[in-house]
Amino acid sequence: MSDYINSYYAFNADxxxxxxxxxxxxxxxxxxxxxxxxxxxxxxxxxxxxxxxVLLEANRIGFGATGRNGGQIVNSYSRDVDTIAKKYGQDMGKAMGAMMFEGGDIIRSLIREHKIDCDHVDGGAFVALNHKQLKGLEEHQKLWQQYGNDSMELLDKSSLSKIVKSDRYTGGLTDGKSGHIQPLKLALGEARAIKALGGELFEQSPITKVEKGERVKVHTATGSVSADFLVVGANAYLSHVLPELMKRSMPCGTQIITTEVLGEDTCRELLPANYCVEDCNYLLDYYRTTADHRLLYGGGVVYSGRDPEDIERLIRPKMEKTFPQLKGVKVDxxxxxxxxxxxSRLPEFGRLGKNIYYMQGYSGHGVTSTHLAGKVVSEAIxxxxxxxxxxSKLPHLPMLGGRALQIPFTALGASYYNLRDMLGI
Structure with a gap:
């Protein structure tokens, strides 16, 4: 059990x-x-x-990835619908494509309906570091247009300057259905909405045992909940009370830094349209400015989820390569x-018996997919x-050799694709 980590989001939220x-x-x-x-x-x-x-949280609301991510509303899944269709059939691709923009729509709807103050801003961009990636963005636009997203604009190097002022990029693709939020503020606002609707929320209440049956009984150290259904949404912070859900996935860490307050003028010099941005590399960088005019910059992956010793040392060079004018700026x-x-890099939804539902493994596309998951599980119940x-029909593939072997294999594969990105091939 723990309180919030020392992040910008925890500093910035109530x-x-x-x-x-x-x-x-x-x-x-x-x-x-x-x-x-x-x-x-x-x-x-x-x-x-x-x-x-009744919602049970082992730590605090939004303690895990929800309250630590880049705060970007990015549509679709970690594997796009063309890949899904090739691997699992056209019917699966079309079915998932029909839902690919819904998560973002749900977020915007909840913000409006429950008047959640979470620094929401519309608009985002994907940026290409070479012509191969730019060609990929052109295909990306055509694919998403087939599923109804007509709010995208392909930009060459010159036109991209109205979105991001950096010499690194060959071009980019804007998405009007994207955007950014302060994710911990959004989570806390959603929690307040649940309470207003009669739901009960408990923090510092880790589950110690799950009794399966016609009704599920969930135990904590100091209480229990008996219910018709259990919905499991612990993801990378799932405990060992349901070991069968831990065999096919691996926690991974991503790192973020936030600068000191730069001022509105400096922030608009960096990102004139106030869009969030992510690049097209396999190990991608992502960044945006905050409501109080800082630059929030993230990137990199640490497999197994261990915490690196010096996060700033890992991320600062990436930020300064994108924005050399920020060299030496203070990181708060x-x-x-x-x-x-x-x-598979696709989320795993399923059931344990008839009345335990689980959704997990969004593989880096969790902000929108989680909101869609909550809606579709409510429909199922x-x-x-x-x-x-x-x-639930998507294959749930086991990690060969378990997590111990999957960590070096995954890291090796990531290094290969990172080298391809560096070479532009």
């Missing part, structure tokens, strides 16, 4: 009103494991439908957070499981 620890035996229609976006979206959609919902915050990587089962 975290002084914790929810209580579960200290009694209670009843619910649905128990939710995990206070990240998967659990919050699930609880919010179910509470709105009239279900009695540096942190890491774990996301859950699957072998209400008896409309068609969309949930689109995801």
């Amino acid at each position: 975290t002084d009103n914790p929810y209580p620890t579960l200290s009694e035996d209670i009843q619910a229609d649905v128990c939710i494991m995990g206070g990240g976006f998967t659990g919050l979206s699930s609880a919010l959609h179910l509470a709105k439908a009239g279900y009695k919902v 915050f540096a942190w890491t957070g774990n996301f859950l990587l699957t072998v 209400k008896g409309q499981a068609e969309r949930f089962d689109v995801f």
Whole structure:
């Protein structure tokens, strides 16, 4: 059990009103494991439908990847729908393509409906470091247009300067359906909305045991919840109480730094349109400015989820290569957070028995996919499981040799693709 890490997000959000620890035996229609976006979206959609919902968080709301990510609303999945169609058939590609922009729409809808102040800004861009990547963005635009996204614009090097002032890039692709938020503020706002709808939330309440049966009974050290359904959304922070969900995935860490306050003029010199940006490399960089006019810059992956000793040393060179004018600027915050990587790089949805649902392994595309997950699991619990089962039919591939061997194999593969990116091939 822990409080928030020392991140910019925790510094910038109101975290002084914790929810209580579960200290009694209670009843619910649905128990939710995990206070990240998967659990919050699930609880919010179910509470709105009239279900009695209890959410249990082992630490604080948004403690894990939800409250530590880059804060970018990026559409689709970690593997795009053309890859999905090639591997798993055209019907699967079309079914997942029909939902690929819904997560972002859900986020924007929740912000409006519940008046959540989370520094939301519309607009994002993908940027290419070479002509091969720019050609890929052209194909990317055509693909997404087939699924209804007409808010994209392909930019050459000169035109890209209206989005990002950096000499590194050959061109880019804007997406009006993208955007950025302060993710911890969004999570805390969603938690307040759940409570307003009659849901109960408990922090510092890690689950110690799950009793399966006609009704599920979930135990903590000081209480329990008996429910018709359990929704598991702990992802990279899942405990060993459900070991069967830990065999096909691996926690990975990504690192972020945030500068001192630069001022609005400097921020608009760097990013004139105030869009969030990510590049097209396999090990990509991503960045944006914040509401109080700092630059937030992330990148890199540490496999196995261990914390690197010096985050700033890893990320500062990337930031200064993109924006040389920031050389030597003071960094106020540096942190890491774990996301859950699957072998297929696609999320895993499924059931344990008839009444335990799980969603995990968004593989770096969690901000939007988690919100979609919460909606489709609420539909499944209400008896409309068609969309949930689109995801549950995706193969859940085991990690050969377990995590111990998968870590070096994955790192080796990442090094290969990183070299290809550097060579532009």
